Amino acid sequence: MPAPLVEMINIHKWFGSIHALKGVDFRVDNGEIVGLVGDNGAGKSTLIKILSGLYPPDEGKILFEGREVRFRSPKDAIKLGIETVHQDQMVVPYLNVYRNIFLGRELEKKLGPIKVLDIKRMKKEVQYLFHDLGLEVASLDAPVQALSGGQRQAVVIARAMYFKTKLLILDEPTNNLSIREAKRVLDMILALKKAGISCIFITHNLHHVYPIADRIVVLNRGVKVADFKKGEATIDEIERLIVSA
Amino acid sequence: MNFREIGISILQKKEVSVTLILLATILTFYSIQPKFLSPLNVEVLLKITPELGIVALGVTMLMIGGEFDLSVGSVFGFAPLVMSVMLQGGMNTWLAFAIVMIICLTIGAIQGFITVKTGIPSFITTLGGMLIWRGLALVITGGHPMYFTPSKDFVVILTGKLCPFIYSQLIIFLAILITLQFILERHKFGNWIYAVGGRREAAEAMGVNAGMVKVVLFMLCSLLAGLGGVIQSTRMSQAMPNQGSGLEFDAIAAAVIGGTSLFGGVGTLIGTMLGEFLTRVIENGLIIIRAPSYYFRLYIGIVIILAVIGNLYIQRRAVKLRVKK
Amino acid sequence: MQGGFVLRNMREKESGVDVKKVSRRNALSTAGKVAISAILAGVIAGLGGYYAGTSAAPTVTETKTVEKTVTKTVGATATVKETVTKTLTETLTAAAAGEFAKGLRFTFVTHGGEENVFWNTVHLGMKEAADVLGCDAVMIRPKVEGDLGMIMSNFEAAIAEKPDGIICTVCYEAELEMIKKATEAGIPVIVSNIDAPDPEKRKEAGGLAFIGQNLEPAGYFLAKTLSKYYPRGSHVAILIEGPGMVWAEQRAHGIIRFLEEYDCTYDRIDVSFNLAEVESRLSAYLEAHPPVEETKAIMSVGYTAPVAGKVLKAMGIGPGEVAIGTFDIVPLVIDGIKSGYVQVALDQQPYLQGFLPIVQLTLMKKYALGAWDVDTGHAVVDQSNVDIVAELSKKGYR
Numbered sequence: 001m002p003a004p005l006v007e008m009i010n011i012h013k014w015f016g017s018i019h020a021l022k023g024v025d026f027r028v029d030n031g032e033i034v035g036l037v038g039d040n041g042a043g044k045s046t047l048i049k050i051l052s053g054l055y056p057p058d059e060g061k062i063l064f065e066g067r068e069v070r071f072r073s074p075k076d077a078i079k080l081g082i083e084t085v086h087q088d089q090m091v092v093p094y095l096n097v098y099r100n101i102f103l104g105r106e107l108e109k110k111l112g113p114i115k116v117l118d119i120k121r122m123k124k125e126v127q128y129l130f131h132d133l134g135l136e137v138a139s140l141d142a143p144v145q146a147l148s149g150g151q152r153q154a155v156v157i158a159r160a161m162y163f164k165t166k167l168l169i170l171d172e173p174t175n176n177l178s179i180r181e182a183k184r185v186l187d188m189i190l191a192l193k194k195a196g197i198s199c200i201f202i203t204h205n206l207h208h209v210y211p212i213a214d215r216i217v218v219l220n221r222g223v224k225v226a227d228f229k230k231g232e233a234t235i236d237e238i239e240r241l242i243v244s245a
Numbered sequence: 246m247n248f249r250e251i252g253i254s255i256l257q258k259k260e261v262s263v264t265l266i267l268l269a270t271i272l273t274f275y276s277i278q279p280k281f282l283s284p285l286n287v288e289v290l291l292k293i294t295p296e297l298g299i300v301a302l303g304v305t306m307l308m309i310g311g312e313f314d315l316s317v318g319s320v321f322g323f324a325p326l327v328m329s330v331m332l333q334g335g336m337n338t339w340l341a342f343a344i345v346m347i348i349c350l351t352i353g354a355i356q357g358f359i360t361v362k363t364g365i366p367s368f369i370t371t372l373g374g375m376l377i378w379r380g381l382a383l384v385i386t387g388g389h390p391m392y393f394t395p396s397k398d399f400v401v402i403l404t405g406k407l408c409p410f411i412y413s414q415l416i417i418f419l420a421i422l423i424t425l426q427f428i429l430e431r432h433k434f435g436n437w438i439y440a441v442g443g444r445r446e447a448a449e450a451m452g453v454n455a456g457m458v459k460v461v462l463f464m465l466c467s468l469l470a471g472l473g474g475v476i477q478s479t480r481m482s483q484a485m486p487n488q489g490s491g492l493e494f495d496a497i498a499a500a501v502i503g504g505t506s507l508f509g510g511v512g513t514l515i516g517t518m519l520g521e522f523l524t525r526v527i528e529n530g531l532i533i534i535r536a537p538s539y540y541f542r543l544y545i546g547i548v549i550i551l552a553v554i555g556n557l558y559i560q561r562r563a564v565k566l567r568v569k570k
Numbered sequence: 571m572q573g574g575f576v577l578r579n580m581r582e583k584e585s586g587v588d589v590k591k592v593s594r595r596n597a598l599s600t601a602g603k604v605a606i607s608a609i610l611a612g613v614i615a616g617l618g619g620y621y622a623g624t625s626a627a628p629t630v631t632e633t634k635t636v637e638k639t640v641t642k643t644v645g646a647t648a649t650v651k652e653t654v655t656k657t658l659t660e661t662l663t664a665a666a667a668g669e670f671a672k673g674l675r676f677t678f679v680t681h682g683g684e685e686n687v688f689w690n691t692v693h694l695g696m697k698e699a700a701d702v703l704g705c706d707a708v709m710i711r712p713k714v715e716g717d718l719g720m721i722m723s724n725f726e727a728a729i730a731e732k733p734d735g736i737i738c739t740v741c742y743e744a745e746l747e748m749i750k751k752a753t754e755a756g757i758p759v760i761v762s763n764i765d766a767p768d769p770e771k772r773k774e775a776g777g778l779a780f781i782g783q784n785l786e787p788a789g790y791f792l793a794k795t796l797s798k799y800y801p802r803g804s805h806v807a808i809l810i811e812g813p814g815m816v817w818a819e820q821r822a823h824g825i826i827r828f829l830e831e832y833d834c835t836y837d838r839i840d841v842s843f844n845l846a847e848v849e850s851r852l853s854a855y856l857e858a859h860p861p862v863e864e865t866k867a868i869m870s871v872g873y874t875a876p877v878a879g880k881v882l883k884a885m886g887i888g889p890g891e892v893a894i895g896t897f898d899i900v901p902l903v904i905d906g907i908k909s910g911y912v913q914v915a916l917d918q919q920p921y922l923q924g925f926l927p928i929v930q931l932t933l934m935k936k937y938a939l940g941a942w943d944v945d946t947g948h949a950v951v952d953q954s955n956v957d958i959v960a961e962l963s964k965k966g967y968r
Binding site for chain 1: 431432433435436437439440443444446447448449450451452453454510511
């Protein structure tokens with residue numbers, strides 16, 4: 001059996017005196033969609049923030065493609081091919097769409113001895129991207145704060161889609177979206193899986209994730225209480241596990 | 246492009262407010278006293294604005310990056326004093342200048358590191374810096390002004406008159422303005438500055454080293470503060486311990502009037518240049534129309550509020566306006 | 571980095587972003603509103619300043635000659651006060667407006683900050699001279715006291731306005747350059763309050779006269795006037811509030827010159843204008859050099875000598891046993907004289923430093939007369955006139 005794409009082993013995390021994650025093991029295989037569910041405060045966001053490089057784990061280790069890795073900053077995770085759509089949309093409100101999408105990985109061209117931003121190419125790439133994703137934003141130069149919540153979410157997902165190579169982490173991606181927009185996100189995720197890209201999908205909404213997930217992992221107050229393969233449990237059973245004391 | 250689109254794109258510029266106020270002020274002063282726009286007076290304005298404008302540019306860059314530097318006035322005074330001591334010791338002017346610039350970069354780096362590593366608000370760290378560098382200046386000089394006697398070629402290069410209206414410091418100012426503007430708009434570091442100031446966590450989530458960006462901005466700010474001070478001392482042939490007192494607020498005011506946000510992520514260097522120019526215009530204009538100088542603070546205060554309200558109003562409208570493709 | 575992802579099966583046209591159609595009216599109204607408020611701001615600023623400036627226009631009142639009688643009886647201080655206040659109020663309202671210098675404009679560029687009370691008196695002198703003569707005079711003070719950059723830009727603007735005459739202080743040698751520029755532009759310049767360290771250089775640059783206290787002779791004069799109260803060969807303490815500063819050193823030099831002629835020994839005590847510091851340093855000094863037995867006189871180059879009165883009182887020494895002399899009139903000094911501890915105070919008469927330059931410049935402009943140096947620094951204030959001076963000081967004239 002090939003090594004799983006990601007393996008998080010015995011992860012502990014404290015925030016002050018709060019023990020947010022209590023020895024969680026978490027695994028994602030290649031080409032797999034994993035739904036990470038649990039009630040508020042269960043530790044889902046914390047777990048994936050550790051995986052995306054925002055916090056270090058206090059205990060435990062992370063293996064990526066079989067090798068142990070230590071992320072000093074999100075840059076390290078990004079370099080490995082892990083893209084994250086955070087719950088609090090990590091966009092800079094005053095910057096426009098393409099500056100946000102390419103933030104930290106700006107496309108450049110040479111101007112004599114120096115490298116300058118290749119704005120034309122960035123705009124073009126974004127136009128293609130949006131076109132393919134069926135998004136339409138009237139002005140790429142407007143600051144993203146001018147977009148609606150749903151459009152901003154779409155931009156953020158589009159960003160992850162553009163860069164993802166191996167693993168896409170989505171923290172509550174369907175929250176601000178209309179039903180139609182949400183369906184499209186789910187379709188996008190399925191298409192990514194077909195292209196061999198794994199996905200971790202965190203949500204409150206079991207009905208969104210249940211149909212497309214290969215596995216569902218349930219966290220309850222920092223502890224992993226279940227790890228079901230598709231079909232092994234019903235939505236009701238999972239819900240009961242989420243809310244159990 | 247039709248008129249509507251041109252109009253909208255102009256309104257979306259942050260510098261609209263300050264430009265209108267500047268034009269209105271110039272016209273008003275001129276109509277009361279035409280001497281205001283006499284060649285002699287225009288030359289005066291172009292002569293004295295650059296050295297303060299240079300400091301304001303550095304402060305603006307740092308504000309876009311989300312931080313404040315209250316020590317610029319003290320560094321403005323401290324740098325030429327240190328250079329003066331070296332010059333009196335017989336050191337070569339250019340060497341002394343280079344060393345002083347490096348000292349300024351170090352000051353900026355220290356203030357930057359402390360702010361970034363400890364998480365103390367930059368307001369506080371640079372407040373401490375303001376007192377420390379000013380205190381050092383007073384200790385070194387014992388409160389007396391010192392002679393500032395650089396070599397002739399230094400004086401000419403930094404403050405020489407190139408042609409009517411154009412002094413060397415104006416060229417230096419414009420060169421710095423163009424360079425920084427280029428970095429902000431056309432270089433990836435500029436994108437990082439906007440991002441770190443606009444929403445630090447978003448920038449960090451995308452892998453930008455926010456701490457490094459801020460330290461660089463602090464260094465730039467202190468460097469330009471020192472440069473401004475050296476230029477002024479070269480013009481006056483003197484380095485004074487209380488030089489630059491209160492400059493930090495002048496610079497922040499110029500930036501805010503020009504359209505830079507106190508909260509970071511939004512700013513304009515051209516706006517700062519216009520804001521600084523407006524400050525000097527009011528100061529100079531009040532003298533030309535023979536008003537008591539007590540009115541200066543009153544007017545600057547009114548102008549700041551009007552400019553900021555104007556900016557907010559325009560920005561809110563402009564954000565809602567979109568050009569249909 | 572991979573490029574855009576082709577997801578053709580998902581292409582559904584989004585309803586797109588809401589577009590707010592920009593009507594021409596909308597854009598114009600926004601621009602209009604801002605433009606109007608900007609113009610309003612500029613106009614208010616300009617007009618306000620203009621009216622503030624022209625409010626200095628002289629009001630016409632009748633000229634009244636008023637006699638001032640001062641009874642010199644020390645005992646009848648009550649009656650003296652009454653007479654003085656009555657005649658004073660009459661004098662003050664009689665500042666008449668004239669036509670003598672109509673149309674002339676003068677500008678005073680000073681280093682004194684806006685909070686410096688001393689300069690309020692100079693300003694008052696200048697204003698009243700302008701009122702009496704019927705000309706326009708304005709004083710430009712830097713936001714930060716002594717900031718050379720601000721002073722120089724003020725000076726540049728003043729020259730650009732091309733007044734009929736400029737009065738300035740020479741706080742820094744760099745200002746000589748500005749005096750030269752003004753003179754070359756045809757504007758006569760008179761120096762007031764602080765002269766250049768080398769008066770010859772000032773004259774070369776075009777500063778036609780100096781009106782103010784000649785510091786060194788003033789020091790000499792203070793020590794000499796006070797010498798009525800301490801014997802030849804005494805030991806004297808000198809408080810230096812600004813060690814190294816020109817004004818302090820020159821006054822000290824004058825004091826010392828007299829003391830050496832008078833066969834006295836002396837000590838310099840470096841202090842500042844921080845009165846608590848003066849008190850503590852002086853106390854320490856007097857412990858080591860006991861007053862009356864050893865230290866027979868205390869003088870200061872600034873105005874802090876009256877603090878010695880407090881120190882002596884604490885040591886159980888009464889007024890008059892040790893001679894105390896000081897410079898400048900501040901409430902501290904007035905109280906000191908009234909209490910009897912301070913015998914002599916030397917006033918540099920800031921009112922004159924504002925009044926006289928206007929008079930001289932007017933005469934220069936009207937009758938091509940020359941300027942002349944005036945030493946304003948010989949006004950002695952002591953027990954005999956302290957009450958009048960106290961009243962005038964409260965009103966800002968002394």
